Amino acid sequence: MDGAGGRGQQGRRGARSAAPRGRGAGGSPGDTATPRAPRREGSTARRRPSAAKSLPVRPAASGGEEPPAPRGGTVAARAPAARRRAAVPDGAVATPEAVFRSPSAAGAPRLREVLLGLTLGRQDVSEASGLVNEVVSHLIQALRSSGGSFSSIERLGAGSYYEHVKISEPNEFDIMLVMPIARLQLDECDDTGAYYYLTFKRNPKERYLLRFLDEEGKLSAFKMLQTLREIIKQEVKNIKNVEVTVQRKKAGSPAITLQIKNPPAADISVDIILTLEVQQSWPPSTQDGLKIEPWLGRKVRGEFRNRSLYLVAKQNKKEKVLRGNTWRLSFSHIEKAMMNNHGSSKTCCESDGLKCCRKSCLKLLKYLLEQLKMKYPKKLEKFCSYHVKTAFLHSCVIWPNDTDWHLGDLDHCFQKYLGYFLDCLQKSQLPHFFIPKYNLLSLEDKASNDFLSRQINNQLNNGFPIFHERF
Numbered sequence: 166m167d168g169a170g171g172r173g174q175q176g177r178r179g180a181r182s183a184a185p186r187g188r189g190a191g192g193s194p195g196d197t198a199t200p201r202a203p204r205r206e207g208s209t210a211r212r213r214p215s216a217a218k219s220l221p222v223r224p225a226a227s228g229g230e231e232p233p234a235p236r237g238g239t240v241a242a243r244a245p246a247a248r249r250r251a252a253v254p255d256g257a258v259a260t261p262e263a264v265f266r267s268p269s270a271a272g273a274p275r276l277r278e279v280l281l282g283l284t285l286g287r288q289d290v291s292e293a294s295g296l297v298n299e300v301v302s303h304l305i306q307a308l309r310s311s312g313g314s315f316s317s318i319e320r321l322g323a324g325s326y327y328e329h330v331k332i333s334e335p336n337e338f339d340i341m342l343v344m345p346i347a348r349l350q351l352d353e354c355d356d357t358g359a360y361y362y363l364t365f366k367r368n369p370k371e372r373y374l375l376r377f378l379d380e381e382g383k384l385s386a387f388k389m390l391q392t393l394r395e396i397i398k399q400e401v402k403n404i405k406n407v408e409v410t411v412q413r414k415k416a417g418s419p420a421i422t423l424q425i426k427n428p429p430a431a432d433i434s435v436d437i438i439l440t441l442e443v444q445q446s447w448p449p450s451t452q453d454g455l456k457i458e459p460w461l462g463r464k465v466r467g468e469f470r471n472r473s474l475y476l477v478a479k480q481n482k483k484e485k486v487l488r489g490n491t492w493r494l495s496f497s498h499i500e501k502a503m504m505n506n507h508g509s510s511k512t513c514c515e516s517d518g519l520k521c522c523r524k525s526c527l528k529l530l531k532y533l534l535e536q537l538k539m540k541y542p543k544k545l546e547k548f549c550s551y552h553v554k555t556a557f558l559h560s561c562v563i564w565p566n567d568t569d570w571h572l573g574d575l576d577h578c579f580q581k582y583l584g585y586f587l588d589c590l591q592k593s594q595l596p597h598f599f600i601p602k603y604n605l606l607s608l609e610d611k612a613s614n615d616f617l618s619r620q621i622n623n624q625l626n627n628g629f630p631i632f633h634e635r636f
């Protein structure tokens with residue numbers, strides 16, 4: 166199926182069907198995933214992502230879907246390094262890069278070696294995603310044929326796996342299950358512009374959803390998830406060849422998490438994210454977001470804004486009483502499309518085009534944050550990979566040209582991207598890429614922001630020793 170949002174608008178490199186999580190803990194500001202503390206915390210050894218030694222295996226997944234083929238940007242990193250230095254455009258956010266010592270100058274291995282080491286054990290991921298696809302296909306088929314409230318449900322692929330920037334943990338997946346709804350009324354439930362109450366304007370076409378309205382007439386994510394959870398709990402019993410269980414509900418979290426046994430490998434954990442898709446214009450809070458004109462052009466922006474709107478069941482933690490009736494905008498379909506078509510020229514990173522290091526830079530910063538979070542899980546719990554991804558998207562706009570991200574300039578590009586992120590941390594200001602008034606780095610968390618900023622600076626000035634530490 167198509168994960169890019171609009172039907173038939175498939176990413177240039179094809180659809181994928183299962184997305185492992187590559188996210189850390191923290192209060193998630195905008196991603197589709199439910200971030201959480203890294204599971205490996207406290208474990209004695211972390212499995213090191215193995216180098217790219219095996220070719221992707223493509224097991225036959227049920228439902229005729231192509232299993233996800235992991236592929237990092239690391240192969241491209243071996244391309245000849247033509248050292249062309251692109252100038253920082255005028256008016257760009259000032260970066261402290263001038264004061265940075267280059268990692269190689271500090272005696273550290275080159276960043277591209279770190280990247281090579283980040284390439285996943287491809288076979289592991291491929292096998293795991295085959296299994297996940299099998300289970301999810303079974304569940305979707307059962308839901309669709311039940312004739313109940315969820316019979317219109319579909320699957321949407323989202324997250325780092327589809328964007329080819331997955332860096333570790335092949336055993337964690339997010340699956341967005343999507344319910345198309347003709348029309349919804351959105352009412353902002355706070356000043357972020359990201360969280361909404363949903364109501365039906367008049368009698369909805371989807372009468373089967375009326376049972377999920379709460380006493381105020383708002384669509385209750387909690388009620389929907391509770392029902393979905395019970396159906397899935399029954400249905401996993403009918404899966405014969407794989408051992409699947411539904412994990413116990415966590416207090417305050419409506420998420421449905423499946424656990425799939427995959428011996429002798431570690432269990433696979435799958436978060437099911439209930440998502441609504443409406444074909445209506447994006448709300449006013451997004452009006453000045455997605456400023457991709459300098460990078461991808463006006464036309465592409467217009468096309469993106471014409472795509473469906475997605476809302477995920479997400480508790481707004483700022484609410485005093487958790488009623489389970491808030492929904493958060495999700496743009497993971499657009500993020501995916503931008504990652505997969507990330508060049509200012511159409512041919513960037515195509516076989517006949519210039520190779521850039523955008524994805525490599527994103528992977529490196531994700532890894533840096535992941536590593537730091539392992540070292541300081543409590544102090545950095547507010548941060549998740551969505552912060553890194555958001556800063557990345559802003560960087561793509563600040564440095565819009567493919568030549569700004571020349572593959573041969575990986576160290577330099579990584580440093581300017583990092584410089585921008587540090588700048589955001591120091592100002593406690595990182596606007597959501599699609600909802601500019603929504604600041605992902607609140608001043609309330611200034612102490613955390615300063616702490617992360619210090620840690621990153623420390624890494625930068627010492628050649629990123631943490632890239633080689635094990636936790």
Ligand SMILES: [Zn+2]
Pocket residue numbers: 507508513514519520521522523
């Ligand atoms: Zn590229």
